[in-house]
Structures are given as C-alpha cells and as structure tokens.
Amino acid sequence: MISSRIRTIQPSATLTVDARAKAMREAGIDVVSFAAGEPDFDTPTNVVEAAIRAASESRIQKYSPAAGLPELRSAVAADSNATVGNHLIGADNVLIANGAKQAIFSALAGIVETGDEVLLPAPYWTTYPELIGFFGGSAVPVSSSATPGNLPSVADLEGVVTDRTKAIVWCSPSNPSGAVADAEHTREVFDWAKEREMWILSDEIYRKLYYGTGTIPTMRALGCPGYSRLVVVDGVSKTYSMTGWRVGWLLADEEFIRGAARLQSHMASNVSNVAQAAATAALQGPQDAAKDMLESFRHRRALITEVLQSIPGIRLTEPDGAFYVFPDVRDAAQRCGAASTQDLAMRLVDEARVAVVPGEAFGFSGHLRLSYALADNQLDAGLRRIVKALT
Ligand SMILES: Cc1ncc(COP(=O)(O)O)c(C=O)c1O
Missing domain, CATH: 3.90.1150.10 (Aspartate Aminotransferase, domain 1)
Structure with missing residues (x-):
C-alpha cells in the first residue's frame, strides 16, 4: 500500500x-x-527574450549548481538588499528552488521534527498544514482575536504556545486575506519568537504587491541574516507574472542554505537554467x-x-x-x-x-x-x- x-x-x-x-x-x-x-x-517581454537567448548557451543547457546559478543568487541578494534596506544578504544566503512552494518544502524539512507543533496564523494558505504534517509536525491554527482575518497578535500566539511549539509560519501580505502586518506588529512577533528561540518561516512571496506607503515591513529586514532561526521565502511568480516558470528561493543563514542545497541536490538537482536566466532578467532588468x-x-x-x-x-x-x-x-x-x-x-x-x-x-x-x-x-x-x- x-x-x-x-x-x-x-x-x-x-x-x-x-x-x-x-x-x-x-x-x-x-x-x-x-x-x-x-x-x-x-510575463514581461524582456524576461521572455532573456530566456530565449539563454536557451542557446551551452552552459545553460547543462547541469548547474544545485543551490542556483551564481548570477541569480547574487541578483536575489542584491534585489533584497536594495528593496529592504538591509545590506547583509549575500549570495551564500540564497537557495534557488522550483518556485516558492518547493522553497517552503525545503524550509520545513530543515525545521520540523516529528511531534513538533507549528503555529499557523489562520486563515492560512493550504500548502502549509499539508507540508507541516508531511514532516511529522502538527499545525496549530491561531487567529486574530481583535480583527477576524488579520494576522494574530503576540497575545493570541502566546495563548496557544506549548513546550512542543517549534516554529511559526508568517505570511504577510497574506494569502488569502491580503492583510499586511504593520512595522510594530512585525517587530513584536519577531522579538517574541526570537526570545523563545522559535523558528520563523516568513513567506514574503507577495511583498512587492504592497499598496501602502514606504517600504513594506518584513521579517527579513529584522533578522535575515542575523537570527539563524529565521528562514524567508520569496520568488518571481506573483510580482513578475511568472507562475509557470517555477523560480522561487529561500533566504537564510548560510548553514541552513547549505543543508537545503544538499537536500535539493538529491531531490531536483538544479532548477531549470532557462527559467533561472529569466528570473535573473526579471530582477536585474527594467521594473x-x-x-x-x-x-x-x-x-x-x-x-x-x-x-x-x-x-x-x-x-x-x-x-x-x-x-x-x-x-x-x-x-x-x-x-x-x-x-x-x-x-x-x-x-x-x-x-x-x-x-x-x-x-x-x-x-x-x-x-x-x-x-x-x-x-x-x-x-x-x-x-x-x-x-x-x-x-
Ligand atoms: C502564500 C504563498 N506562498 C507561496 C506560493 C507559491 O508560489 P510559487 O508559484 O512560487 O511556488 C503561493 C502561491 O499561490 C502563495 O500564495
């Protein structure tokens, strides 16, 4: 069976x-x-054209490093540093994956042990509880008591913590609600999780789809790198209308990235090089x-x-x-x-x-x-x- x-x-x-x-x-x-x-x-024309050009390069036609093409890892780091205002992320903090979805799979593989509880703000995107369960953990849904549908406060989170709580999944802007945690809320949750030595999986795939003023508050701005139990997910799917190209990434401490790259080397080898060339053009080209x-x-x-x-x-x-x-x-x-x-x-x-x-x-x-x-x-x-x- x-x-x-x-x-x-x-x-x-x-x-x-x-x-x-x-x-x-x-x-x-x-x-x-x-x-x-x-x-x-x-998908923007400059991105498609970059992919077409790349397809005829012999380097692109062969296996490449499991963690990603060096130029894309550098482009991801540079884009993150430029748009978040945190100048600490380097190419070694980046793992390129088959979409943000595979990045989440690898992140949870590196975080969850059998029996662990993972706090999951509800409403939540459906992939999280399935993958948490896949790795032997259990998802603990937690909602905002103040505003239904918004991300929970520290007080809400505190109410469901047990001695088995290992991690929290944070998705802001949220799928499905579109809610964005403000700077104070983000800081409070980050400090609280760090104080408890909890892992944070911050899914920031929608961070560039932000309608507020100034820079969107993110967990990465507070501790990536720096807090070794913070793992950030991002990618090109939503911002650049590239859902079918399958390029996403993890940002984390170098040791975590090396581990996730070892897993990916057995699971997928490299992400399609043509798609990686397209993603590089998306980040480096005109916006x-x-x-x-x-x-x-x-x-x-x-x-x-x-x-x-x-x-x-x-x-x-x-x-x-x-x-x-x-x-x-x-x-x-x-x-x-x-x-x-x-x-x-x-x-x-x-x-x-x-x-x-x-x-x-x-x-x-x-x-x-x-x-x-x-x-x-x-x-x-x-x-x-x-x-x-x-x-
Ligand atoms: C919150 C969230 N994270 C990750 C993903 C996956 O994105 P990708 O297409 O890059 O795998 C989605 C896609 O719907 C999403 O809504």
Whole structure:
C-alpha cells in the first residue's frame, strides 16, 4: 500500500470550486473566475527574450549548481538588499528552488521534527498544514482575536504556545486575506519568537504587491541574516507574472542554505537554467512592467472593495497587499439561506456563474476569497453578477 505519509495528504481545497468552474467552461458555460492565485498578465517581454537567448548557451543547457546559478543568487541578494534596506544578504544566503512552494518544502524539512507543533496564523494558505504534517509536525491554527482575518497578535500566539511549539509560519501580505502586518506588529512577533528561540518561516512571496506607503515591513529586514532561526521565502511568480516558470528561493543563514542545497541536490538537482536566466532578467532588468501590473492591481483592489462593501451583509476593509480580498460574508450567506460559506460558493458558481473560494479552504469559514488578478472586463462582469446574486 502507498505510504501513510502520502495517503494523508489532502488535495488542494481551492480546487473544488475551480474544478466545477472549469467543467462548466468546458461545457460552454461562461463562468467568471475569482479563484486563481495568479496574475492574468503575460510575463514581461524582456524576461521572455532573456530566456530565449539563454536557451542557446551551452552552459545553460547543462547541469548547474544545485543551490542556483551564481548570477541569480547574487541578483536575489542584491534585489533584497536594495528593496529592504538591509545590506547583509549575500549570495551564500540564497537557495534557488522550483518556485516558492518547493522553497517552503525545503524550509520545513530543515525545521520540523516529528511531534513538533507549528503555529499557523489562520486563515492560512493550504500548502502549509499539508507540508507541516508531511514532516511529522502538527499545525496549530491561531487567529486574530481583535480583527477576524488579520494576522494574530503576540497575545493570541502566546495563548496557544506549548513546550512542543517549534516554529511559526508568517505570511504577510497574506494569502488569502491580503492583510499586511504593520512595522510594530512585525517587530513584536519577531522579538517574541526570537526570545523563545522559535523558528520563523516568513513567506514574503507577495511583498512587492504592497499598496501602502514606504517600504513594506518584513521579517527579513529584522533578522535575515542575523537570527539563524529565521528562514524567508520569496520568488518571481506573483510580482513578475511568472507562475509557470517555477523560480522561487529561500533566504537564510548560510548553514541552513547549505543543508537545503544538499537536500535539493538529491531531490531536483538544479532548477531549470532557462527559467533561472529569466528570473535573473526579471530582477536585474527594467521594473516598468512590474510597476504597471501593481498599478492595475491597485485600481482593481479599489473597485472590488467598493463594490463588495456596497452589498448588504458583506464586511470588508481594503487590504494592503497581495491580490486577494477576504470579505466576511456570514450575514449575506444567512440571508440567502446558504448553510455555510462552502455552500454559498457552490451556489455562486452554479447560479450566478462566478467562482470564488470559500473560507473553509483556508481554515476560516464565514469568508470568501476573491482574487482580483483577472482581466478588467472579467472583473466588471463578475462583480455585476455577484451584486445581482446577493442583493
Ligand atoms: C502564500 C504563498 N506562498 C507561496 C506560493 C507559491 O508560489 P510559487 O508559484 O512560487 O511556488 C503561493 C502561491 O499561490 C502563495 O500564495
């Protein structure tokens, strides 16, 4: 029989609605999908051209170092130092992985032992609990007591700590809520975890999709490198519309990176060199396309927030990051006679032809996640359908 480690892994809950929407589309039914966690834009042209040029280089056609192409590791370090204002990260603090997802896998492999508890702010992205469980740990969900959907405070975290607590996963801006922890909150959680000698896995994949002013507060600015139990995840997927290229990375203490590189050397050898060349161009080339995409997201965020706020029974504050909104729809669901937000999501897809992901997929019922990374005309059409269905 297949191993229990694999048997217990759940399929991504976000796929349930998505699968229904896709099946309907294949049947010729016009469905607007707010379900996808990826930008609708094409990858910037300069990035694609760099990849095409690289593909004919013989060095790129052969195996390369497991930790990543030296020029990409340097580019990641330089980009992090320039954008975070912390000038300490060097190429040796960087491991290039097959997307941020594989970086998270390697990070948890280096942190979690059987029986460990890992604090997981809820709502959470579905991959974390699956991988924590894969390595024999257990995820301990913890929510904000002050503002449902936001990242928890130190007091909230303190309430669930036990002597088995090994680590905390911190994702700001958050998938699914788009919430961003402010500088004081970030500092308090960092200091608290450090004081307790706890590991911090900080997923900063959405850090460049930030609509606030100034530099986004990050864990890396506080202790990477410096605090050897801080491991940061980042990548090009979301910022540069490169989800299919599969390039992400880990930033950590050199010893951690060397360990993760040993694991990766057996698991994957190197990440595709062509994709690494593309990611190098994304970081080193002009940033205009990324800025334009951010401005489109900013505009769509304002629109989706305004429209959803106008629907009776929906509560939402405009989030500061990523490309998701996560409104509280409990009252709206009740008014429609929906038994749960899962039920509401199914009704929206079946009756209104709009796909959204129910909060249950993120360990947080009562809410829906809507991604606004979809074309403007789709966004307009989808919002009109939602208003019609819920008012
Ligand atoms: C919070 C978070 N981390 C990591 C990832 C994975 O990104 P990648 O496509 O680089 O593997 C995603 C993708 O949805 C995400 O939402």
